[in-house]
Amino acid sequence: MRTVSEHQRDVAELLAPLFAQLDSEAETVPLREALHRVLFADLLAPIDLPPFDNSQMDGYVLRAAESGASLFVAATIPAGSNPAELASGQAAPIMTGAKIPAGADAVVPVELAEPARFLEPGAQVRLPSVPTDHFIRRAGSDLAAGQLALRAGTRLGPAQLGLAAALGLAELQVRRRPRVTLLSTGDEVLPPGQPLRPGAIYDANSTLLGTALVEAGAQLRVLPSLPDDPAELAATLNRLEDVDLLISTGGISQGAYEVVKQALAGKVEFHSVAMQPGGPQAIGAVPTASGVRLPFLGFPGNPVSTLVSFEMFLRPLLAGPRTVVRARITSAVSSPEAKHQVRRGFFQAGTVELLGGPGSHLLHALSTANALVQLPVGLTALEAEEEVEVWLL
Ligand SMILES: Nc1nc2c(c(=O)[nH]1)N[C@H]1C(S)=C(S)[C@@H](COP(=O)(O)OP(=O)(O)OC[C@H]3O[C@@H](n4cnc5c(N)ncnc54)[C@H](O)[C@@H]3O)O[C@H]1N2
Numbered sequence: 001m002r003t004v005s006e007h008q009r010d011v012a013e014l015l016a017p018l019f020a021q022l023d024s025e026a027e028t029v030p031l032r033e034a035l036h037r038v039l040f041a042d043l044l045a046p047i048d049l050p051p052f053d054n055s056q057m058d059g060y061v062l063r064a065a066e067s068g069a070s071l072f073v074a075a076t077i078p079a080g081s082n083p084a085e086l087a088s089g090q091a092a093p094i095m096t097g098a099k100i101p102a103g104a105d106a107v108v109p110v111e112l113a114e115p116a117r118f119l120e121p122g123a124q125v126r127l128p129s130v131p132t133d134h135f136i137r138r139a140g141s142d143l144a145a146g147q148l149a150l151r152a153g154t155r156l157g158p159a160q161l162g163l164a165a166a167l168g169l170a171e172l173q174v175r176r177r178p179r180v181t182l183l184s185t186g187d188e189v190l191p192p193g194q195p196l197r198p199g200a201i202y203d204a205n206s207t208l209l210g211t212a213l214v215e216a217g218a219q220l221r222v223l224p225s226l227p228d229d230p231a232e233l234a235a236t237l238n239r240l241e242d243v244d245l246l247i248s249t250g251g252i253s254q255g256a257y258e259v260v261k262q263a264l265a266g267k268v269e270f271h272s273v274a275m276q277p278g279g280p281q282a283i284g285a286v287p288t289a290s291g292v293r294l295p296f297l298g299f300p301g302n303p304v305s306t307l308v309s310f311e312m313f314l315r316p317l318l319a320g321p322r323t324v325v326r327a328r329i330t331s332a333v334s335s336p337e338a339k340h341q342v343r344r345g346f347f348q349a350g351t352v353e354l355l356g357g358p359g360s361h362l363l364h365a366l367s368t369a370n371a372l373v374q375l376p377v378g379l380t381a382l383e384a385e386e387e388v389e390v391w392l393l
């Protein structure tokens with residue numbers, strides 16, 4: 001039996017050449033299609049952010065040195081306009097986000113003016129004394145042109161993409177995604193949407209693992225699930241093209257019909273990892289018709305085993321580690337001494353409640369969980385209120 005970290009190391013080694021290759025291949029994509037993608041190269045700000053000095057408030061713009069007195073009202077400055085210089089002795093109504101006119105250097109919110117409203121040009125308004133820069137957002141105060149906006153390797157989420165949009169970029173250069181082909185196996189496995197026959201179950205893994213892979217940044221192809229026929233599996237593998245990583249679920253443990261094991265015996269390794277769920281694992285490079293050896297991971301068929309395998313061995317390589325926190329467990333728990341047990345739980349305000357038992361078929365309990373509770377090798381029991389490591393899902 002091998003340890004979790006030994007298998008993590010082997011998966012990382014198997015995929016290292018692929019990640020090195022992906023690091024050197026860029027694609028240009030429209031901004032909103034770049035969600036969850038990885039930025040290819042350092043991005044320098046092409047413009048100042050904000051691009052110009054602008055007002056933080058709806059109010060009157062003036063010369064700070066002339067505040068605390070009555071001033072003549074100049075023409076209103078709406079957002080989007082390019083105002084003329086503000087003459088001495090004047091204050092102009094200005095809207096939030098509008099450009100500060102040359103000559104002016106402070107803004108007074110309209111509710112502090114006397115009277116507390118916008119007046120017509122030529123009228124007189126009294127404004128309280130304010131310092132220079134009052135309620136002015138200076139050009140480049142968020143990010144100056146030429147500065148590093150986003151570092152190469154950044155995973156692009158809404159905030160990073162919003163920044164790129166604010167900088168005026170319509171598209172970004174991102175790393176090519178790994179092309180992952182997913183194949184679930186088993187005579188009993190039926191696609192959802194068909195009538196269920198006795199002895200059959202619906203294929204949960206293609207969706208569970210498939211969406212997890214997409215979320216982690218993979219370009220996913222899902223093959224129709226395969227029966228327990230090694231010849232059919234071998235023929236399917238022979239036809240594979242344009243794939244960077246093949247993942248199967250099911251057919252790798254000790255049964256009489258272990259299709260993946262039968263088709264790939266002697267070609268890839270089959271291990272028992274000291275982990276529960278997710279004990280049976282397959283790993284290797286599958287020979288293909290084109291002569292290319294295709295990186296391969298075989299995850300166990302039980303849905304929770306498949307997801308835990310993904311979280312433990314593959315997700316960190318695709319998308320970085322999950323957020324890890326310490327939490328007080330709300331009830332006592334026991335775990336086999338020789339195994340790293342992963343339980344499902346609900347994390348909230350520093351505590352974690354276990355959901356369901358250790359069984360790897362408990363997909364509903366997983367669906368109510370927001371955390372994976374880690375009970376490493378050597379830990380046999382915890383009392384309620386003791387601390388555990390928790391990975392947030
Ligand atoms: N004698 C032993 N039996 C088993 C052992 C063992 O060590 N000795 N290990 C158990 C553990 S732990 C696991 S995990 C499973 C792994 O088995 P396989 O990877 O070979 O998977 P299958 O036998 O094909 O399926 C297991 C289970 O999962 C269901 N399944 C399969 N595919 C799907 C799918 N796409 N969607 C939903 N559910 C799926 C399948 O019907 C089985 O119930 O082996 C134990 N046995």
Ligand code: MOO
Pocket residue numbers: 275276277278279280300302305306359360
């Ligand atoms: O190791 Mo299995 O994945 O518990 O059901």
